[in-house]
Amino acid sequence: xxxxxxxxxxxxxIVMMRxxxxxxxxxxxxxxxxxxxxxxxLRIPGLPPLNIVExxxxxxxxxMIFTDLPRWRFSRVDLWVLxxxxxxxxxxxxxxxxxxSMLTYFVSITTGLFPYMAGRLLIEQTGLRTKTVKRIxxxxxxxxxxxxxxxxxxxxxxxxFWGHFYPGQWAGWITQIRWGFGRVAGPYSQSELAxxxxxxxxxxxxxxxxxxxxxxxxIRPRPLKNPxxxxxVLALILGMTQARGPWLGAIVALAVASIGCARIPKRxxxxxxxxxxxxxxxxxxxxxxxxxxxxxxxxxxKETAQYRAQLLDNYLPIAEAGGAWGWGALGxxxxxxxxxxxxxxxxxxxxxxxxxxxxxxxxxxxSILKLTWMGFKTRSPRERHFVFSLLGVIAxxxxxxxxxxxxxxxxxxxxxxxxxxxxxxxxxxxxxxxxKLEAPVTLEETLGxxxxx
Numbered sequence: 001x002x003x004x005x006x007x008x009x010x011x012x013x014i015v016m017m018r019x020x021x022x023x024x025x026x027x028x029x030x031x032x033x034x035x036x037x038x039x040x041x042l043r044i045p046g047l048p049p050l051n052i053v054e055x056x057x058x059x060x061x062x063x064m065i066f067t068d069l070p071r072w073r074f075s076r077v078d079l080w081v082l083x084x085x086x087x088x089x090x091x092x093x094x095x096x097x098x099x100x101s102m103l104t105y106f107v108s109i110t111t112g113l114f115p116y117m118a119g120r121l122l123i124e125q126t127g128l129r130t131k132t133v134k135r136i137x138x139x140x141x142x143x144x145x146x147x148x149x150x151x152x153x154x155x156x157x158x159x160x161f162w163g164h165f166y167p168g169q170w171a172g173w174i175t176q177i178r179w180g181f182g183r184v185a186g187p188y189s190q191s192e193l194a195x196x197x198x199x200x201x202x203x204x205x206x207x208x209x210x211x212x213x214x215x216x217x218x219i220r221p222r223p224l225k226n227p228x229x230x231x232x233v234l235a236l237i238l239g240m241t242q243a244r245g246p247w248l249g250a251i252v253a254l255a256v257a258s259i260g261c262a263r264i265p266k267r268x269x270x271x272x273x274x275x276x277x278x279x280x281x282x283x284x285x286x287x288x289x290x291x292x293x294x295x296x297x298x299x300x301x302k303e304t305a306q307y308r309a310q311l312l313d314n315y316l317p318i319a320e321a322g323g324a325w326g327w328g329a330l331g332x333x334x335x336x337x338x339x340x341x342x343x344x345x346x347x348x349x350x351x352x353x354x355x356x357x358x359x360x361x362x363x364x365x366x367s368i369l370k371l372t373w374m375g376f377k378t379r380s381p382r383e384r385h386f387v388f389s390l391l392g393v394i395a396x397x398x399x400x401x402x403x404x405x406x407x408x409x410x411x412x413x414x415x416x417x418x419x420x421x422x423x424x425x426x427x428x429x430x431x432x433x434x435x436k437l438e439a440p441v442t443l444e445e446t447l448g449x450x451x452x453x
Contacts, residue, residue: 001165002040002041002042004165005051005055006042006055008052012029012056012059012060015028020063020067021060021067021122024056024059025118025132026131026132028060029053029060032053032056033053034140034187034409035143035187036187037159038051038054038408040052040163040169048103048106053412054111057111057115058114060114060118061110061113061114064114064117064121064122065117068117068122071125072120073423077418078120080362081113081359081363081415081418083359084359084363085105085113087359088108088329088352089101089104089105089108090325091325091326091327095327100328100329111412111415112411112415113415115419116415116416116418116419118416119417120420120422124420125423129386133204133208136201136204138230140200141201143186144233145233146158147186147240148237150186151184151240152181156186173189176191181242185241188408189409191242192403192404193407193409194243194246195247195250196249197410198241199253199396200413202231202238202250204389205234207385208223209223209230210261244403246404248399249396250396252395256388257388257393260375260384260386261384265376292309307342308342308403311343315335315346315350316346316349318333318350319346319349319354323353323354325352326349326350326356327351328351329351342404344402344405347405363418367418368394368395368398370421375391390417390421390424391421394414394418394421397410
């Protein structure tokens, strides 16, 4: 029954006709992205394989082009994202595979460019920030509840359930065992990828439930029911992934997000910077020592750390030999049986050349710099907390993908967050007043004041 893949796409079209692209984004795309595995495909001869998330993104992307594109405001990151998407397909074309190039462009546009456009056009400019954050948190919380089964029973319920609709298809993912328990992957394919989704939702949930800021009345009503339970479950499920890379990424994200709710943000940032240097440098050398030596005891924590350390030694020379455009995603030679490239920057360097990896790094670093500048500039404590929370999510993912590839739903999420970062603007004076006062600002007070553009 792979034909069911088309159903969310049809629903997306119907919702766009009634609730515009914003409704389709909130009510179709986000549920499909965060609740359904992307490992099962509808295959039609002559067309690219299509999963459920891509089936929703195709009509959503077309809808944004026709209805929302006039609101676009240029930023440098647009160039980096467009160039990165270009490199993904062009490298395959240079490798001599036109069909692979076309397939790669389809995947890169639908899972990279369209989510980036959604972040740019459908959240801040339409006043959907809180609704979007709440929807992401609630969906990931819901996914986490059912994912706990995997921790105890060592079997993924999402892969089992959706596999019934796609007979003969197997994504190749199995539940890994560590310390006697299953490493939770949920609908996100693999535990490290799940960890990035879970800590992203955790950071956003902390911002959503935070109610008391210096000099402001408590936020009413509560955006979340039982906020402590939601935060606890998201933190618990992150632990159940048993994925050290996302754990470290979560620490980075929490540290950065905490700057936003500090009484003196610059002082908090300076303390964290000093602490990061004092702790980070010895930790780096300790990790380097830990991962040295010959790989033994395959599958253990030490062996997986050694695997990642040896990736750089084995593949950097190959990446350098690939030159500006790289080898293509499947074209570079494999070394010493290291088939999985568990470092997204290294994979981009290998597949798309140094131009591709530079474009990816610029898109991430430029977004981080913009949000940092915006966070220190804004005068509203809640706005500042949100900006640093979004910054923390992006920084946490950017750190984590030094230890894992960017795959499944994390690809769409990263580009969604990058687009979201470009659309954040300083709050108008009206919005600042609304956050300081319990009563809403009157219409007369809004006259002549700039709002989001």
